[in-house]
Amino acid sequence: MTAYALLIHPSANRVYAESAVGLATAELTVFGDRALGGRVDDVAVTTIGGLPYVTFTGVDLTDRDLSVLANLSARYAFFARDGDLLRPLEVTGRDRFDSDLITIPKYAGKTNEQFTKLLLNVTALATTDRAGAAGAGGTGVAVGAAAGPLGPDSPPLRVLDPMCGRGTTLNQAMMYGWHAAGVEVDGKDFEVYANFIRTWLKHKRLKHSAEIAPVRRNRAVLGRRLAVTLAASKDDHRAGRTVDLTMVHADTRRSREVFRAGSFDAIVTDAPYGVQHGTRGQADRLTRDPLGLLAEALPGWVALLRPGGALGISWNTLVAARDDLAALLVKAGLEVADGPGYGGFAHRVDQAIVRDLIVAQRA
Numbered sequence: 077m078t079a080y081a082l083l084i085h086p087s088a089n090r091v092y093a094e095s096a097v098g099l100a101t102a103e104l105t106v107f108g109d110r111a112l113g114g115r116v117d118d119v120a121v122t123t124i125g126g127l128p129y130v131t132f133t134g135v136d137l138t139d140r141d142l143s144v145l146a147n148l149s150a151r152y153a154f155f156a157r158d159g160d161l162l163r164p165l166e167v168t169g170r171d172r173f174d175s176d177l178i179t180i181p182k183y184a185g186k187t188n189e190q191f192t193k194l195l196l197n198v199t200a201l202a203t204t205d206r207a208g209a210a211g212a213g214g215t216g217v218a219v220g221a222a223a224g225p226l227g228p229d230s231p232p233l234r235v236l237d238p239m240c241g242r243g244t245t246l247n248q249a250m251m252y253g254w255h256a257a258g259v260e261v262d263g264k265d266f267e268v269y270a271n272f273i274r275t276w277l278k279h280k281r282l283k284h285s286a287e288i289a290p291v292r293r294n295r296a297v298l299g300r301r302l303a304v305t306l307a308a309s310k311d312d313h314r315a316g317r318t319v320d321l322t323m324v325h326a327d328t329r330r331s332r333e334v335f336r337a338g339s340f341d342a343i344v345t346d347a348p349y350g351v352q353h354g355t356r357g358q359a360d361r362l363t364r365d366p367l368g369l370l371a372e373a374l375p376g377w378v379a380l381l382r383p384g385g386a387l388g389i390s391w392n393t394l395v396a397a398r399d400d401l402a403a404l405l406v407k408a409g410l411e412v413a414d415g416p417g418y419g420g421f422a423h424r425v426d427q428a429i430v431r432d433l434i435v436a437q438r439a
Contacts, residue, residue: 078137079132083153091425110224110415112137124162143169146167186242199343232255239345239346240269243273257340259327260323302324303322332380335380345390392429402434
């Protein structure tokens with residue numbers, strides 16, 4: 077058994093930084109249970125040299141296991157620990173592209189990047205492959221072998237954000253080398269993201285193709301589709317190791333008309349908070365309660381999940397109770413995850429927003 081210490085990444089958002097240690101503790105607990113077969117124990121917050129660290133013990137953790145933990149959303153530096161003495165560890169996660177893919181976009185209402193990564197992580201870890209083992213890709217390897225989707229050589233997931241805004245979730249999925257798709261009803265957000273990603277790809281001189289075309293159903297235009305295929309390197313491009321990115325300008329309630337049933341491993345979204353702006357529900361009426369929109373959209377979203385896939389939603393608990401959202405997920409045919417760590421993610425964003433997340437799996 078070896079002791080470890082995790083130094084939390086400093087956050088530009090002061091309020092999020094106040095919650096980061098608690099969130100990191102909950103996320104690490106999920107990683108230990110879902111990705112490492114329970115071989116992480118004694119998770120705690122410890123002050124070392126005047127700074128808070130998340131400390132834990134690991135049983136027979138291999139370099140591959142540590143590479144899984146390197147994907148923790150708040151990981152700034154990773155150490156093996158001997159009392160108060162810390163030995164830096166060189167760990168490498170799944171990131172395939174430069175971090176400015178995540179950090180360059182700045183706009184009002186952008187979800188904190190660390191939280192987006194956290195939500196994506198814990199949702200991905202709730203997926204199972206078609207053989208029933210943790211993670212996607214059909215490997216059938218045991219959980220304790222870090223065979224889940226965050227393993228260094230695990231096959232890429234297909235991730236959908238059905239209310240993707242300006243693409244923070246899409247960019248994080250791409251960072252992992254995963255295929256990303258999004259649906260966004262706001263035409264300006266669609267245009268801004270399309271311009272950003274095409275400019276970024278050209279600036280990075282990455283091999284890619286990108287085009288925008290109308291989406292038609294029953295001879296009518298449903299919306300517009302941005303379709304991008306890219307590779308992280310020339311070698312990847314030659315080997316056919318490409319990443320697909322799709323963003324559709326359409327109403328999320330029509331997502332099932334845009335994508336094939338069962339085509340996604342994970343669906344991840346940050347629901348509107350019902351504070352600065354409402355959401356459009358039945359008869360296109362403005363409402364502050366996101367549950368109405370989710371009730372309409374969930375059946376289509378669930379149809380897009382493959383068996384064993386998982387859905388993760390973050391939302392404002394001050395406008396929708398957790399039990400009510402859980403009931404909607406169960407009604408849609410999902411099983412809500414309630415294992416170690418999943419109850420520890422509620423945190424304050426501002427006076428009007430207490431954010432939490434919930435994860436559920438399709439059987």
